[in-house]
Amino acid sequence: MPPRPRNSMAIAVTEAAPAFAALGDTTRLHIVLRLSRDGPLSISRLTDDARITRQAITKHLQALERARLVSSQRAGRERLWQLRQKGLHDARRHLDQIAAEWDSALGRLRLLVEGSKS
DSSP states (O other): OOOOOOSHHHHHHHHHHHHHHHHTSHHHHHHHHHHHHHOSEEHHHHTSSOSSOHHHHHHHHHHHHHTTSEEEEEETTEEEEEEOHHHHHHHHHHHHHHHHHHHHHHHHHHHHHHHHHO
């Protein structure tokens, strides 16, 4: 088991890792884009334009579900999959935090470089 992170930024990164790992796969990213564009869809609808099997789509959806990026509910005989806004919002918030850290670091670097020119 990995050691527990000590600061809030490390905790945030640790919590976000499953979402980013899930989105790092091209097929899963495509599924997220489809659900974003078309709303809740069944597996059969998700495989309409896919070049992979229903079983493969199911495995990808399960990975996205473990990462808390999608959820499903029964609708008759089918299961409809939809995006979890909170999961996507949390991932976006983590990216914003990382971007702010980079902006801050680049600002400090610029001040250091400009200060050394004097």
